[in-house]
Amino acid sequence: MxxxxxxxxxxxxxxxxxxxxxVDLTVREGELTAIIGPNGAGKTTLFNLITGFxxxxxxxxxxxxxxxxxxxxxxxxxxxxxxxFQIVRPLRNLTVLQNVLIGCRVRGLGPEAAEESLRAxxxxxxxxxxxxxxxxxxxxxxxxxxxxxxxxxxxxxDEPLGGLTFS
Numbered sequence: 001m002x003x004x005x006x007x008x009x010x011x012x013x014x015x016x017x018x019x020x021x022x023v024d025l026t027v028r029e030g031e032l033t034a035i036i037g038p039n040g041a042g043k044t045t046l047f048n049l050i051t052g053f054x055x056x057x058x059x060x061x062x063x064x065x066x067x068x069x070x071x072x073x074x075x076x077x078x079x080x081x082x083x084x085f086q087i088v089r090p091l092r093n094l095t096v097l098q099n100v101l102i103g104c105r106v107r108g109l110g111p112e113a114a115e116e117s118l119r120a121x122x123x124x125x126x127x128x129x130x131x132x133x134x135x136x137x138x139x140x141x142x143x144x145x146x147x148x149x150x151x152x153x154x155x156x157x158d159e160p161l162g163g164l165t166f167s
Contacts, residue, residue, distance in 0.1 A: 010059035080153030117149035
């Protein structure tokens with residue numbers, strides 16, 4: 001299988017403390033890969049480096065065979081490198097559907113992609129509800145729907161179940 005994501009000796013420090021220290025990672029097409037570790041281990045920082053939200057101190061990030069180290073997040077999103085965030089921040093004054101449509105436009109996709117993703121996560125019936133009125137669990141679903149609607153080549157999920165309880 002082809003390599004979708006490769007990092008080589010990726011490093012990032014904050015105030016002399018290494019958050020990411022020489023990470024070599026390879027993700028191949030069709031694989032599910034988990035990054036695990038305790039709070040403060042650098043998982044979100046690693047995602048930020050891969051997706052362009054932070055620049056590495058050193059090392060390289062390759063996506064679909066191309067060096068994308070330090071590339072802007074919106075360019076990576078256009079290429080299909082999509083992520084969710086640990087802390088969900090929808091546009092609260094927009095509806096559920098409008099929130100998802102914004103991501104679709106970044107990738108040049110139509111409203112059918114938004115509908116498909118909202119149906120997949122069980123939010124289609126709430127498409128006209130303002131994001132500010134959603135529960136925490138529904139906000140997590142909205143975050144996933146936004147990511148899925150962008151038809152990712154690689155989807156990075158940062159703490160997708162964070163803050164949820166199961167009963």
